[in-house]
Amino acid sequence: MKTIPLVAAALIVLAFVPSCKEGPTGAHPGHELVVKYNDGILKDLTTIKSAEVMVSGDSIVMQTLPLRSDTIVQGKMLFEVLESGVGISSAELIVNFATMPSTPGSYAFTAAKATAQGSATVATGVILNIENGTFYATEGTIVITEARVENGLVKGYSGYINGKLKSVWPKGFNPGIGGLVPPGFDISNPSLIGEELTLHSCPFKTRSNSSVPVIAPID
Amino acid sequence: MLSQLSTGQEPGLARGVTARAVTDVNCRKFAGHGSYKLVTVPTSWPLFNKIAGVSMRGTFAVVCVFMAALGMSAQTDMTAPPSMSMDGQAYKIQIGPSLAFFGGAMNTISAEGRKTRPDFFALPAYGIAVYAPFGTGVKMGGRLDLGIISTGTRTRPYEFFDGNTSWEGYIRERYQYFTIAPSINLAGVNLGAGFNIPMSGQMWHPDRSSEAFDVDRSTMKLAIDVRLGTMIEVYSHSLGTLYVELQAKYYVTGLYNDDKYTMGNTVNQRGDPSQDFRTYDMLDNVPAGAQLGVSYLFDLTF
Numbered sequence: 001m002k003t004i005p006l007v008a009a010a011l012i013v014l015a016f017v018p019s020c021k022e023g024p025t026g027a028h029p030g031h032e033l034v035v036k037y038n039d040g041i042l043k044d045l046t047t048i049k050s051a052e053v054m055v056s057g058d059s060i061v062m063q064t065l066p067l068r069s070d071t072i073v074q075g076k077m078l079f080e081v082l083e084s085g086v087g088i089s090s091a092e093l094i095v096n097f098a099t100m101p102s103t104p105g106s107y108a109f110t111a112a113k114a115t116a117q118g119s120a121t122v123a124t125g126v127i128l129n130i131e132n133g134t135f136y137a138t139e140g141t142i143v144i145t146e147a148r149v150e151n152g153l154v155k156g157y158s159g160y161i162n163g164k165l166k167s168v169w170p171k172g173f174n175p176g177i178g179g180l181v182p183p184g185f186d187i188s189n190p191s192l193i194g195e196e197l198t199l200h201s202c203p204f205k206t207r208s209n210s211s212v213p214v215i216a217p218i219d
Numbered sequence: 220m221l222s223q224l225s226t227g228q229e230p231g232l233a234r235g236v237t238a239r240a241v242t243d244v245n246c247r248k249f250a251g252h253g254s255y256k257l258v259t260v261p262t263s264w265p266l267f268n269k270i271a272g273v274s275m276r277g278t279f280a281v282v283c284v285f286m287a288a289l290g291m292s293a294q295t296d297m298t299a300p301p302s303m304s305m306d307g308q309a310y311k312i313q314i315g316p317s318l319a320f321f322g323g324a325m326n327t328i329s330a331e332g333r334k335t336r337p338d339f340f341a342l343p344a345y346g347i348a349v350y351a352p353f354g355t356g357v358k359m360g361g362r363l364d365l366g367i368i369s370t371g372t373r374t375r376p377y378e379f380f381d382g383n384t385s386w387e388g389y390i391r392e393r394y395q396y397f398t399i400a401p402s403i404n405l406a407g408v409n410l411g412a413g414f415n416i417p418m419s420g421q422m423w424h425p426d427r428s429s430e431a432f433d434v435d436r437s438t439m440k441l442a443i444d445v446r447l448g449t450m451i452e453v454y455s456h457s458l459g460t461l462y463v464e465l466q467a468k469y470y471v472t473g474l475y476n477d478d479k480y481t482m483g484n485t486v487n488q489r490g491d492p493s494q495d496f497r498t499y500d501m502l503d504n505v506p507a508g509a510q511l512g513v514s515y516l517f518d519l520t521f
Contacts (some may be wrong), residue, residue, distance in 0.1 A: 020421035023433035029390040029424040030376035038379055061478035061499055066491050131468045198435055
């Protein structure tokens with residue numbers, strides 16, 4: 001008789017059990033792109049960021065990187081720390097799209113492919129240049145929450161990014177000097193075997209005056 | 220040797236000790252043993268003798284009272300079978316659901332430039348509890364809790380966050396764990412530890428709860444808490460017993476792996492890193508909390 005209430009109790013408990021979530025997903029709520037000074041001599045002054053990157057890795061402490069300027073070119077969003085202009089070579093964050101999105105939605109990373117020069121190509125995903133090196137998308141998602149498109153021209157995007165990135169060369173290896181590589185690694189035909197970086201959160205809202213045509217996917 | 224112990228006879232003086240005084244406090248007859256414990260102290264230690272007359276006497280009295288209480292609490296009839304009490308009651312363990320319906324928690328440390336506040340939430344814990352007394356009729360026992368627990372905090376990420384002033388406005392953090400928590404019950408007082416396996420973590424703005432940020436679970440670690448609580452019997456029936464439970468917890472290990480708490484670094488008024496990341500003094504989320512709940516434990520007799 002006592003097994004009945006025990007089984008009932010166990011079932012009640014199981015009904016509450018939440019699922020495990022791996023994360024990271026979503027935009028970290030502790031980061032705002034528009035910050036208003038509400039005290040001191042700068043009271044009512046507003047500062048605006050185009051994006052903010054939050055990353056950590058095996059040997060990289062959790063860090064945030066405010067990106068204050070942006071631009072959109074065909075197939076790419078570029079973000080840079082400095083306010084003064086953005087170029088592909090100087091951008092800290094490059095967001096690639098195989099096809100420029102024209103509607104909100106989730107766009108999964110396509111895994112980066114390493115090149116013989118020690119870089120990698122990313123069809124849809126991100127490339128991050130930070131002090132620790134250059135990291136390329138391996139898995140993750142770009143979520144566009146707002147696509148500002150007028151007459152077939154992309155005016156801007158808002159959204160966030162989460163995912164995993166990797167560098168090409170093994171940690172400590174310098175292609176100009178050499179270093180240890182794992183067995184089977186071919187320097188002339190490298191793969192992404194470097195340090196893994198987690199892109200915990202990257203909310204973005206472009207501010208540049210862009211007019212990039214949306215090119216329909218080729219069937 | 221500073222002291223000498225013997226039983227049943229007066230001790231002789233140790234060689235090399237010129238004078239000793241046998242203090243009355245050090246001579247006690249232990250009931251039921253018929254023996255004496257004698258401690259001799261050199262008179263050349265006036266301070267020791269002075270202290271011995273006061274604090275040792277007090278300490279001994281406290282120890283005696285504690286042991287007596289322990290003995291009374293653990294009293295069983297040695298003539299009865301091990302699983303039977305004096306009134307013929309069989310040994311029973313108790314098992315059943317436990318549910319904490321309200322609780323609160325707060326990160327006890329915060330990085331420079333951030334602030335923390337307590338957060339209150341429903342269902343901070345639920346699961347199954349097993350209680351096994353140390354003997355028939357004994358009011359002490361071991362308890363094991365298995366289930367899901369939550370902890371959290373409110374955090375003000377930086378001074379100018381959310382356009383508010385005076386450190387108003389915050390985000391919520393909430394973490395869920397599967398817990399395995401053994402504890403000892405001493406006449407209603409529970410003292411134990413929880414070994415908490417991370418399941419998930421979320422952060423969200425209170426005005427935009429649908430836009431929760433899910434924490435990277437790999438950055439969370441097995442969190443160990445120490446817990447102190449009480450289980451008060453409020454209703455007993457032939458099926459089992461209803462307890463009201465109050466519990467406080469402190470996560471001694473923190474929640475995150477080293478350098479992985481997303482709000483563990485110092486920030487300036489705008490939320491930007493105020494230092495180079497290489498010089499961060501990264502802090503962890505180390506919550507403390509309390510909860511109120513009930514459990515209904517069914518009797519299983521043997």
